[in-house]
Amino acid sequence: MSVTAPLGFRAAGVAAGIKSGGARDLALVVNDGPSRAAAGVFTANRVKAAPVLWSQQVLKGGRLRAVVLNSGGANACTGPEGFQDTHATAEKVAEALSDSAGEVAVCSTGLIGERLPMDALLSGVDAAAAQLSRDGGLAAADAIRTTDTVSKISFKRAAGYMVGGMAKGAGMLAPALATMLCVITTDADVSADDLDAVLRRATAKTFDRLDADGCMSTNDTVLLLASGAAGVKPDLAEFEQKVTEVCADLARQLLVDAEGASKAIAVEVVGAASERDALTVGRAVSRSNLLKCAVHGEDPNWGRVLAAVGTTDAAFEPDRVNVAINGIWICRGGAVGDDRAKVDMRPRDVTITIDLSAGPHSATIHTTDLTAAYVHENSAYSS
Amino acid sequence: MSVTAPLGFRAAGVAAGIKSGGARDLALVVNDGPSRAAAGVFTANRVKAAPVLWSQQVLKGGRLRAVVLNSGGANACTGPEGFQDTHATAEKVAEALSDSAGEVAVCSTGLIGERLPMDALLSGVDAAAAQLSRDGGLAAADAIRTTDTVSKISFKRAAGYMVGGMAKGAGMLAPALATMLCVITTDADVSADDLDAVLRRATAKTFDRLDADGCMSTNDTVLLLASGAAGVKPDLAEFEQKVTEVCADLARQLLVDAEGASKAIAVEVVGAASERDALTVGRAVSRSNLLKCAVHGEDPNWGRVLAAVGTTDAAFEPDRVNVAINGIWICRGGAVGDDRAKVDMRPRDVTITIDLSAGPHSATIHTTDLTAAYVHENSAYSS
The missing domain is CATH 3.60.70.12 (L-amino peptidase D-ALA esterase/amidase)
Structure with a gap:
């Protein structure tokens, strides 16, 4: 076809x-x-x-x-x-x-x-x-x-x-x-x-x-x-x-066939003041090597999510940001939320939801984890 | 002391x-x-x-x-x-x-x-x-x-x-x-x-x-x-x-003690129209995971350097950019330059020189390669 x-x-x-x-x-x-x-x-x-x-x-x-x-x-x-x-x-x-x-x-x-x-x-x-x-x-x-x-x-x-x-x-x-x-x-x-x-x-x-x-x-x-x-x-x-x-x-x-990836990560930004803000935050989080490593290690490391959000110029107050990983709101109001032990990171699909509490707009960026296989493939293959 | x-x-x-x-x-x-x-x-x-x-x-x-x-x-x-x-x-x-x-x-x-x-x-x-x-x-x-x-x-x-x-x-x-x-x-x-x-x-x-x-x-x-x-x-x-x-x-x-790094990379930008341009280009190149993997693999992959330079808003013409790795100008005028086989990538210190041919300004950004050890350390350690 x-x-x-x-x-x-x-x-x-x-x-x-x-x-x-x-x-x-x-x-x-x-x-x-x-x-x-x-x-x-x-x-x-x-x-x-x-x-x-x-x-x-x-x-x-x-x-x-x-x-x-x-x-x-x-x-x-x-x-x-x-x-x-x-x-x-x-x-x-x-x-x-x-x-x-x-x-x-x-x-x-x-x-x-x-x-x-x-x-x-x-x-x-x-x-x-x-x-x-x-x-x-x-x-x-x-x-x-x-x-x-x-x-x-x-x-x-x-x-x-x-x-x-x-x-x-x-x-x-x-x-x-x-x-x-x-x-x-x-x-x-x-x-x-x-x-x-x-x-x-x-x-x-x-x-x-x-x-x-x-x-x-x-x-x-x-x-x-x-x-x-x-x-x-x-x-x-x-x-x-x-x-x-x-x-x-x-x-x-x-995405599913991305080199060396073991996880497909959806970075879902909600509560943004504009779609542009939602995209900016989604991209910043998607590009955090530290976070991508954490997801690879099945570690629900919301601190790395917030650290990436904080690098952007999007409208938000740090103490009003909420973060869920696979549906568990482990960060509420910019601080510790629900028990991180409740987060199941084992599925290949991982959804990170970031609520900026700043407006009605949303957007999702799709990325992958960072793996030793990615490093191997891209250090061995000349492209 | x-x-x-x-x-x-x-x-x-x-x-x-x-x-x-x-x-x-x-x-x-x-x-x-x-x-x-x-x-x-x-x-x-x-x-x-x-x-x-x-x-x-x-x-x-x-x-x-x-x-x-x-x-x-x-x-x-x-x-x-x-x-x-x-x-x-x-x-x-x-x-x-x-x-x-x-x-x-x-x-x-x-x-x-x-x-x-x-x-x-x-x-x-x-x-x-x-x-x-x-x-x-x-x-x-x-x-x-x-x-x-x-x-x-x-x-x-x-x-x-x-x-x-x-x-x-x-x-x-x-x-x-x-x-x-x-x-x-x-x-x-x-x-x-x-x-x-x-x-x-x-x-x-x-x-x-x-x-x-x-x-x-x-x-x-x-x-x-x-x-x-x-x-x-x-x-x-x-x-x-x-x-x-x-x-x-x-x-x-x-830099020398950076997690999992096997190379210390100096990204030296010269011929920039402003110091800001030199820094912008240096940072973009320093953040290219693909390039950092290539350096780890000791591959003098100047194409990935140019691809990163091209993402910036710095003043330059693609067909006037020159790139040297460890002193060998393997890219001249945005195209193939000296023989890449002449580049010795074995030393721990790697210098990537980018000549934008756009002015008198320069700046150097220091970074490291991207390694499986980095992935391992940052997927295993919760920080």
Whole structure:
């Protein structure tokens, strides 16, 4: 299913030889129309990889015929030559499809600071183009994995149309080790402007609220393509709901597969004076290495929660903050609350609820614990 | 030596029974004058422990007769009762010295969210007062350790006076697991206002530029006490230099003893448009878990340096940034530079130099690598 669940899309995933070891490393997703409307959101990192710079430019036209994605190399920090490599990749896809490179987005993930093996990559484009099919969604999702242990795919059915998607990596705006790449497709008929607005709102509530390790990638890209092949102009509220569901589903899969994590932590901030305050507090708590270690050790260490809350500029009084872990309010009024022995930290899912007692707003940030396995994976793997 | 190196100071360190296990856990430092001028800087965390709230209030008078410090409990997030405990501690010290509690600073470190065992603590104050001596500096430095593997002490001699100090923990404003506590003494005759100005400048250039794990404690305190016993009004520039040297020496000791660290990393930012930009970039790079893991794995991963630089608002162009690791410029103009195989990552000290090519300013932030030992220590130890 994945990106080929909606009508009008073909895909392929091949082993081009970019990665050593013979695994799939090149994916191609093609929109056969009749519409080519598309939108994208990209990393906020000021150091952007060549494919991000290219695809941002392409998306200004609001149209995409195809997306080509490679694992095995990020093509980031590779200078003007790296940008030429991205351009050549788009041209090769255009040639294979007898179409224009100006409607081909490029995504790359892998090591920063190394040129891509272009001979292998360009041959891979030909191979992928030859294998394009309506069944190719799974192979495409497999080909974009780096340290992902499983492929991430999703699809949702709506009134007369579908939304499908694939993703790799963990997080957005603050992802873990690996870049987050995501392609979402629909056979509904939606204009580029509407796709753009829907995608921004959907990612803001899903991928943007994942914060696995606070590190921001050079390559993060989320694309949304509409073929219009179902011949349905959807209700936009329903459409946004479906796109958000696909994003949330993929975000959850990314979190569960985050490198080295043993816990999925929901940092739920309530009673905030504004949604911004709730997000600020949620992010600060999600980025506390000390707290993430404590959760790994199954220690309901609410002191580390308060210490992180105290670093923010959110509206709150320290003696009015309450904290629950897995439903037990172990901190009340900024001081000791219920018995910490009542907190069961054994489940994989841990919910930390922070009540700022400052207003009616709330937000949840999703993160993971900090483990020796994370350290091992990220000290041994060069990315 | 430590805090009793300068004339006019006595100190003691005793086992009061606050910690289980019988280790020293209470220190007392007394200024016998003739001057009692003093200044302090405190954590910027908005969640402040009771002893921080107390000592900030005391320091408004610009005078300190004594400082009492305990390990074994932070007295943070303990509500009004915790504040009363701090007050009672100061009163007990005042009673033992026949002096005023309004000139007694209190510092605590250890677990957040638990009341201190006040019977043990108050008995300990009596024991410490009975043992006060000119030789007590080392015992006092020993008594404030938590996870510190060694005591941290320093002293510097100047023209006719001395500056001494002790510290525990790691970091300031963004310390590691443990709170940073530091007491600096001098027998020079310096006014409280001058002490305040000197201490703020000295800590801004030393402790403030340590960033072991980006976490900010509820209890950080640095105090500077002048007895005037040497009868010397120092040249203030020289005095600031000596205080800064003591702070830098203690900061270095904290960094080397940071929990679980195997590398001491200097993130040196040059070519910045402002000192603020240099500090912003230095802190962002110091807080990249991915980079800290890479250094632990002795991988000269300059891509992760650039990815962290790109998250800041500092003035720079991505294609003009250069990065050296241990002197090898492996990234030039935002792309591949010299051969990464030339970088020797084996020494404990690792220097990452980032040239923003945007101006004449520079700053260095000191941090550590991220290790499985850090995770182990902070998931097993409740603080």
